[in-house]
Amino acid sequence: MLTRAEHRAARSGGVAALLAIGLALAVPIAVMVAYGADAGLGAGLGPGQGDYLWRITRFTLLQAGLSTLLSVALAVPLARALARRPAFFGRRGLINLFALPLGLPPLVAALGLIEIWGRNGVANKGLALFGIETPFSIYGLTGILLAHVFFNLPLATRLILPTLERLPPEYWKTAANLGLKGWTLFRLIEWPAMRKSVAGAAGLVFMLCATSFTLVLVLGGGPAATTLEVAIYQALRFDFAPGRAVLLSTIQVALTLTIMAALKLIAAPADPGDTKGGGSARPDAQGGFQVLSDAVLIGLSGLFVAGPMAAVIGAGLVADLPRLLTDPLFWRATATSLGIGLVSATLATALSSLLIRARHSAGEPADTAALGLLSASSGAAGSLTLLAPPVVLGAGWFLMLGGGAGQLFAPLAAIIVINALMALPFVMRVLEPAHRTAMARNSRLALSLGVTGFNRIRQVDLPAMALPLTTGFVFALALSLGDLGAIALFGSDRIMTLPWLLYQKLGSYRTDDAAGLALLLGGTTMALILLADRLGRRDGNDRA
Amino acid sequence: MRKSWLIPAALMAAAPLIAQPATAADKTLTVYTYESFVAEWGPGPKIEAAFEAECGCDLNWVGVADGVALLNRLKLEGENAVASLVLGLDTNLIAEAKATGLFAAHGLDTGAISVPRDFSDDVFIPYDYGYFAVIYDSDSITTPPASLKDLVEGNADEKIVIQDPRTSTPGLGLLLWIKSVYGDDAAAAWEQLSGRVLTVTPGWSESYGLFTSGEAPMVLSYTTSPAYHLVVEETDRYRAAEFEEGHYLQIEVAGLLANAPEADLARQFLDFMMTPGFQNHIPTHNWMLPAAAVSEPLPEAFETLVSPEKSFLFTPGEVAQSRAAWIEEWLGAMSR
Numbered sequence: 092m093l094t095r096a097e098h099r100a101a102r103s104g105g106v107a108a109l110l111a112i113g114l115a116l117a118v119p120i121a122v123m124v125a126y127g128a129d130a131g132l133g134a135g136l137g138p139g140q141g142d143y144l145w146r147i148t149r150f151t152l153l154q155a156g157l158s159t160l161l162s163v164a165l166a167v168p169l170a171r172a173l174a175r176r177p178a179f180f181g182r183r184g185l186i187n188l189f190a191l192p193l194g195l196p197p198l199v200a201a202l203g204l205i206e207i208w209g210r211n212g213v214a215n216k217g218l219a220l221f222g223i224e225t226p227f228s229i230y231g232l233t234g235i236l237l238a239h240v241f242f243n244l245p246l247a248t249r250l251i252l253p254t255l256e257r258l259p260p261e262y263w264k265t266a267a268n269l270g271l272k273g274w275t276l277f278r279l280i281e282w283p284a285m286r287k288s289v290a291g292a293a294g295l296v297f298m299l300c301a302t303s304f305t306l307v308l309v310l311g312g313g314p315a316a317t318t319l320e321v322a323i324y325q326a327l328r329f330d331f332a333p334g335r336a337v338l339l340s341t342i343q344v345a346l347t348l349t350i351m352a353a354l355k356l357i358a359a360p361a362d363p364g365d366t367k368g369g370g371s372a373r374p375d376a377q378g379g380f381q382v383l384s385d386a387v388l389i390g391l392s393g394l395f396v397a398g399p400m401a402a403v404i405g406a407g408l409v410a411d412l413p414r415l416l417t418d419p420l421f422w423r424a425t426a427t428s429l430g431i432g433l434v435s436a437t438l439a440t441a442l443s444s445l446l447i448r449a450r451h452s453a454g455e456p457a458d459t460a461a462l463g464l465l466s467a468s469s470g471a472a473g474s475l476t477l478l479a480p481p482v483v484l485g486a487g488w489f490l491m492l493g494g495g496a497g498q499l500f501a502p503l504a505a506i507i508v509i510n511a512l513m514a515l516p517f518v519m520r521v522l523e524p525a526h527r528t529a530m531a532r533n534s535r536l537a538l539s540l541g542v543t544g545f546n547r548i549r550q551v552d553l554p555a556m557a558l559p560l561t562t563g564f565v566f567a568l569a570l571s572l573g574d575l576g577a578i579a580l581f582g583s584d585r586i587m588t589l590p591w592l593l594y595q596k597l598g599s600y601r602t603d604d605a606a607g608l609a610l611l612l613g614g615t616t617m618a619l620i621l622l623a624d625r626l627g628r629r630d631g632n633d634r635a
Numbered sequence: 636m637r638k639s640w641l642i643p644a645a646l647m648a649a650a651p652l653i654a655q656p657a658t659a660a661d662k663t664l665t666v667y668t669y670e671s672f673v674a675e676w677g678p679g680p681k682i683e684a685a686f687e688a689e690c691g692c693d694l695n696w697v698g699v700a701d702g703v704a705l706l707n708r709l710k711l712e713g714e715n716a717v718a719s720l721v722l723g724l725d726t727n728l729i730a731e732a733k734a735t736g737l738f739a740a741h742g743l744d745t746g747a748i749s750v751p752r753d754f755s756d757d758v759f760i761p762y763d764y765g766y767f768a769v770i771y772d773s774d775s776i777t778t779p780p781a782s783l784k785d786l787v788e789g790n791a792d793e794k795i796v797i798q799d800p801r802t803s804t805p806g807l808g809l810l811l812w813i814k815s816v817y818g819d820d821a822a823a824a825w826e827q828l829s830g831r832v833l834t835v836t837p838g839w840s841e842s843y844g845l846f847t848s849g850e851a852p853m854v855l856s857y858t859t860s861p862a863y864h865l866v867v868e869e870t871d872r873y874r875a876a877e878f879e880e881g882h883y884l885q886i887e888v889a890g891l892l893a894n895a896p897e898a899d900l901a902r903q904f905l906d907f908m909m910t911p912g913f914q915n916h917i918p919t920h921n922w923m924l925p926a927a928a929v930s931e932p933l934p935e936a937f938e939t940l941v942s943p944e945k946s947f948l949f950t951p952g953e954v955a956q957s958r959a960a961w962i963e964e965w966l967g968a969m970s971r
Contacts, residue, residue: 211849308835308837310834311834312833314969325802332832475753594840597841599674599677600860601674
């Protein structure tokens, strides 16, 4: 419920955000197409390449589909278990930990996973203790799935959990009174509440896995595990065929979207329920067996996520940390990474807020075609940006900047814009359900009290959204901190980020330094997550 | 600070008659190279200091990810590149680099250069070289493979990590190595070797990380890799396996851009590149072998390195012509 002026502001804000996103996507792609047109769009896609293309497409979809299925199928019971246990020691720490994988460069995470699951890993050593000497190998589809679940189970859980937590306590009281349990409770209360967020999370995870690159190559075992993203990277990196890269990207986007549309995974419509504040004591979920099974599930998931992190920390402690910490290069890289991260997270959060308000204002179902279009494209913008391969966008920006030698501002801006675009889908998924709830809760009251316009945003909406806004912001920040940067493909002599420094160390035998940097990078991200968590809770009334 | 520059600049502009003709001190030579060359610990900073002392000019490095990225960067910029020189391509990229038409003949006497197989070129001058080799962990392998044949046919439980020839220079090196030794039977060799390959990484860094973390006892790298561990880490745990058939060679080169803003200075740098002032910094900073005389003896560690009697090298033309087909063959064999 908004006033006429608020509607107008929300809609024009949404249109502006859409235009900005559209430009940021279309311009570099257009530049690439124009450049590639010289060489012919299909250059390099000869007759023999058809089979290859078919093979990698099939594999891309197979691994992405399975990864999504596993991640979400595990995230649903995990989120339920966490919602049933609103207060146990370490709960907040665990949920904060779940934001961390996102902020790790994929290679660091892969090395952490290998410490646990690799041939020489903890798991195999454990098996050897029981006399099982033949090491199991994670390389191949197993490794890819394992890595994707490691990244996406925590992500999906974090996305799904709040929708359960936002349910009013009356639901659980009533459920306890009626004796609703297990499947019935899931079917009647939990599933309807989490359905949208599960679909949203599944869509996001599918896109992430479909475009995953380093993990697939390192853990995939060989070229049988080649995805479209690898082919796109190859087209740009080794063959420098922008036309082919754009063509392959188009296939990737179209295919992923078709599948997501078929599975109805693209941003689901809103269903504002009438809720009366937080609180989540669960009288319905008492009883020894259920407590035990929840404890086992939460404990195992925690171990699964914490194990590789612990390995990263362990490896990092071997490094000469005092020397790394006194290296001016480290501080320069940290400052650059934080700067890029903060600006792109702000941009992503602002764009998402504009899109979400526009969607809210346009209403669902929208009453005119124009509003319907605004609503749909705002929703789609939050998905599409993840599918446009950052290497393609980066190359496009670089073409436009004429290589960017010696320039500082322009490549920096390109990195920030690309990072913000990549973070958009994450932030949207965090903000939208919370926004829906907040609107449903406060709209009438705000209107009847005559609190409107900017005053309303400042006094009503922002405080109500403080926690989700900080969560979204931290997602975006973590993502940006761990990102090697599409621009790295072509070099950026004056921009040195932490992951870039890490790769540089790794590229010149300095494995220990790289491990130390991974620890410092992970530590920085964790510190920011904790800080944001604290700030969000202090300002927010979401959990009041 | 900045304003104080304006005064001499204004004087120079106002009084062209008394101003000296522009000296080298006014000039900046920009060189494109790969990142690890200009890293703090790379040879770049030292070479820069040495050359600047000699030319009285300003040497400006611009580093990109690696040799392949270097070529892409040039294709992106075309004739607008601010650089006069490109340093860091390898012989496999030469044909493609020449095809861009962006390079010019250097016209210099390269008599000081001495690399295996007497490689020489009218556009590109070698500045270092190395051989690809299988590096093994002597803690877990006591009898390393003695030939490529041993590697291909050996115990499938002793794993090796290699790089993808579609995305990595050493990966392409192994592809060419196996092609050199096996010729038309390369596909069969790859099929057999694939059982021994733990995984194929996108670049050298990932595979070397897997190797040093103990995940695989062998990795494809360079004969000079053990020198790093010997000199910096003082351990002889990681060693190169010498292969009977010979090793595949990688020669890194530098070239002059046709549109060089500072062509004379660039030629001066290329001349400098062939002297000990440049070459001395190659072994222990770029971890490759010098392509011309050095004035100080190489560290002892380098004497212990494998130095192949026989080497392989396809001509740039052969690589350019067949790379796509060979990669296709590799894909087929490794995916089976």
